[in-house]
Amino acid sequence: MFQEKCRVTSIIQRSTALWEVSLLSPAISAASRPGHFVNLLPSDDWSPPMRRPMSIAAVSGDIFRIIFKIVGSGTEKMRSWKPGHLVDCIGPLGNTWTDYDAYFPLLVGGGVGIAPIQFLHEDLTAGRIRHSLIAGALTSGEHLFKHDPDSGVWLTTDDGSCGISGNVIMGLKKAIAKIPEKSEALKIFCCGPPAMNRAVGEFALQAGIRCDISVETVMACGTGICQGCAIELQQIASELPIYRQHFALACKDGPIFRAELLF
Amino acid sequence: MFHFSFKGLTFDSPLLAASGTFGYGDEVADLIDINQLGGIMTKSVTLHPREGNPPPRIAETPAGMLNSIGLANPGVDSFIREILPRLSALETAVFINIAGSTLQEYVEVLDKLEKTDAFYAGYEINISCPNVKRGGMAFGIDPRTTERLTRRLRERTDKCLVMKLSPNVTRIEDIAAAAEAGGADALSAINTVVGMGIDIEKRTPLLHTVTGGLSGAAIKPIALAQVYKISRSAKLPLIGLGGISNYKDVIEFILAGADLVQIGTLNFKQPAAAVRIREELEAWCLKNNIANLHDLKGEMVSSC
Ligand SMILES: Cc1cc2nc3c(=O)[nH]c(=O)nc-3n(C[C@H](O)[C@H](O)[C@H](O)COP(=O)(O)OP(=O)(O)OC[C@H]3O[C@@H](n4cnc5c(N)ncnc54)[C@H](O)[C@@H]3O)c2cc1C
Ligand SMILES: Cc1cc2nc3c(=O)[nH]c(=O)nc-3n(C[C@H](O)[C@H](O)[C@H](O)COP(=O)(O)O)c2cc1C
Ligand code: FES
Numbered sequence: 001m002f003q004e005k006c007r008v009t010s011i012i013q014r015s016t017a018l019w020e021v022s023l024l025s026p027a028i029s030a031a032s033r034p035g036h037f038v039n040l041l042p043s044d045d046w047s048p049p050m051r052r053p054m055s056i057a058a059v060s061g062d063i064f065r066i067i068f069k070i071v072g073s074g075t076e077k078m079r080s081w082k083p084g085h086l087v088d089c090i091g092p093l094g095n096t097w098t099d100y101d102a103y104f105p106l107l108v109g110g111g112v113g114i115a116p117i118q119f120l121h122e123d124l125t126a127g128r129i130r131h132s133l134i135a136g137a138l139t140s141g142e143h144l145f146k147h148d149p150d151s152g153v154w155l156t157t158d159d160g161s162c163g164i165s166g167n168v169i170m171g172l173k174k175a176i177a178k179i180p181e182k183s184e185a186l187k188i189f190c191c192g193p194p195a196m197n198r199a200v201g202e203f204a205l206q207a208g209i210r211c212d213i214s215v216e217t218v219m220a221c222g223t224g225i226c227q228g229c230a231i232e233l234q235q236i237a238s239e240l241p242i243y244r245q246h247f248a249l250a251c252k253d254g255p256i257f258r259a260e261l262l263f
Numbered sequence: 264m265f266h267f268s269f270k271g272l273t274f275d276s277p278l279l280a281a282s283g284t285f286g287y288g289d290e291v292a293d294l295i296d297i298n299q300l301g302g303i304m305t306k307s308v309t310l311h312p313r314e315g316n317p318p319p320r321i322a323e324t325p326a327g328m329l330n331s332i333g334l335a336n337p338g339v340d341s342f343i344r345e346i347l348p349r350l351s352a353l354e355t356a357v358f359i360n361i362a363g364s365t366l367q368e369y370v371e372v373l374d375k376l377e378k379t380d381a382f383y384a385g386y387e388i389n390i391s392c393p394n395v396k397r398g399g400m401a402f403g404i405d406p407r408t409t410e411r412l413t414r415r416l417r418e419r420t421d422k423c424l425v426m427k428l429s430p431n432v433t434r435i436e437d438i439a440a441a442a443e444a445g446g447a448d449a450l451s452a453i454n455t456v457v458g459m460g461i462d463i464e465k466r467t468p469l470l471h472t473v474t475g476g477l478s479g480a481a482i483k484p485i486a487l488a489q490v491y492k493i494s495r496s497a498k499l500p501l502i503g504l505g506g507i508s509n510y511k512d513v514i515e516f517i518l519a520g521a522d523l524v525q526i527g528t529l530n531f532k533q534p535a536a537a538v539r540i541r542e543e544l545e546a547w548c549l550k551n552n553i554a555n556l557h558d559l560k561g562e563m564v565s566s567c
Contacts, residue, residue: 001293003294047326049529051531051532217319218323220328220528221530225286225291225306226531227332227335228320228321228332229320230317230335231318242338243337243338246314247315247317247318
């Protein structure tokens with residue numbers, strides 16, 4: 001874990017809803033794996049007591065990227081960042097995606113949840129690991145990828161303006177139908193809004209497909225100190241310390257959890 | 264820059280880490296040299312492991328935060344096995360914060376700790392947690408129970424005994440006097456202030472427990488007034504906390520009567536806040552020709 005003032009090297013609008021920022025930090029970049037996040041300060045004169053957690057969406061050399069959506073005062077401040085601005089970041093934090101080489105990976109990202117999914121997608125692509133990517137959004141302008149089923153990229157839109165009309169479950173079913181592997185040989189890696197996470201988790205449990213989901217909760221410290229980011233698990237997670245087996249910490253025990261623990 | 268001793272303990276920084284905001288010291292060891300702190304108050308330890316309250320447990324509020332953690336912790340046995348050996352190796356003063364639902368529970372936790380040969384400065388007794396159904400704050404709102412609990416613990420330890428007081432009382436000076444009568448070595452104040460918030464779209468409370476504890480800059484004026492009130496009546500060393508955000512706040516607390524202070528919620532945003540504030544205090548003392556910041560204790564000039 002490092003705390004660094006990371007220089008903004010670029011900030012661009014990637015879609016109608018999403019901004020992407022490149023941040024210079026040799027230490028954080030080198031230590032980051034797909035699934036990790038950073039906890040950052042939107043500005044130096046930031047008076048609210050909490051940092052803002054953001055997934056790492058890509059790493060190249062000494063630079064890591066985040067992708068964000070504007071939802072409130074913190075992300076509003078982030079939009080005004082300019083190249084050269086220094087951002088106080090703590091990271092990398094949390095656990096990472098695992099076992100993507102033991103199964104056929106089905107990557108599912110919805111909305112800004114595409115951020116940690118994109119990092120895994122790039123990593124798998126670089127490692128020449130065959131996989132499918134299913135990305136969901138409300139409308140075509142929000143997408144970062146091109147619909148290209150032949151190379152395993154499936155887009156869905158709620159309004160049908162591109163890719164498959166409907167939600168990611170429909171994309172997931174089509175992607176699965178196109179590959180020879182059986183359910184036992186598949187694993188879903190998912191990050192999206194709560195309703196999407198639930199739908200994907202329940203689909204996976206029913207279909208007998210392994211599934212890991214990255215969740216979002218309000219966080220204060222991001223480092224396992226405040227115990228504020230608890231999520232209630234549906235099964236006892238015996239791998240965790242006894243007092244966290246029912247209420248696990250999203251920042252330390254997560255943010256990635258097995259679907260059967262969540263739903 | 265700073266020097267203060269009591270009960271055989273010497274402090275060369277007035278800045279301690281507040282309970283529940285610094286874990287057990289190792290979580291952010293990569294980000295701060297812990298031995299630069301004046302001391303650490305551990306997260307509250309209870310007799311049995313506690314899973315805490317259901318989420319949501321925290322919410323941001325203007326200049327502060329609400330929490331209702333519910334004393335989630337691994338329990339004293341696992342604390343002794345897995346955490347205490349590490350804490351015991353630190354140079355900085357470690358105070359083990361104890362919470363309980365009954366008087367007997369506080370006593371049993373303390374007894375178990377006393378039986379170890381670990382090295383630590385003493386205890387901070389949490390009689391002020393607003394987020395548990397039984398015990399916690401119930402001990403800290405009644406002078407008689409405060410005195411009885413303090414006395415029972417005093418009989419069983421020679422280590423430094425700090426009683427942590429709640430602001431959620433009518434007369435905090437009465438609770439302070441009770442802790443003093445029971446034999447405490449020092450007092451710390453304040454714990455969080457009862458508060459709540461509502462999501463108007465969902466019409467649901469921000470916290471699962473509806474009410475919780477408010478901390479952060481928002482409560483500093485409340486904390487300062489409580490510390491001032493205690494210092495006017497109690498003779499014991501006093502550790503002030505509540506909403507400290509910068510070096511000026513620290514000086515205010517000392518002027519109001521605190522001997523030492525604790526940094527709480529600020530640690531979440533800046534894990535190394537205590538180191539930075541210490542440097543700022545040094546610069547301020549140098550500029551103002553102050554050899555020992557502790558000399559300013561209670562030195563507020565009465566009329567404005
Ligand atoms: C592990 C993790 C990774 C995340 N990754 C990304 C990402 O890559 N890109 C992105 O755009 N967003 C991400 N989020 C969500 C992001 O942290 C929130 O959108 C952001 O904190 C909102 O801040 P605000 O000040 O704009 O909103 P406000 O609504 O003003 O924030 C008020 C409080 O609520 C919290 N909050 C609000 N929305 C969320 C949320 N969805 N999840 C968690 N806390 C929230 C804030 O942190 C703050 O404490 C992630 C969250 C987590 C937990
Ligand atoms: C998330 C959180 C957890 C806390 N846990 C404890 C605890 O376990 N025991 C305790 O005595 N105080 C606990 N406190 C109270 C703090 O130690 C401190 O008294 C209070 O937050 C006021 O100081 P501050 O405004 O500087 O944070 C907690 C506070 C917060 C915000
Ligand atoms: S955010 Fe503090 S413990 Fe997870």
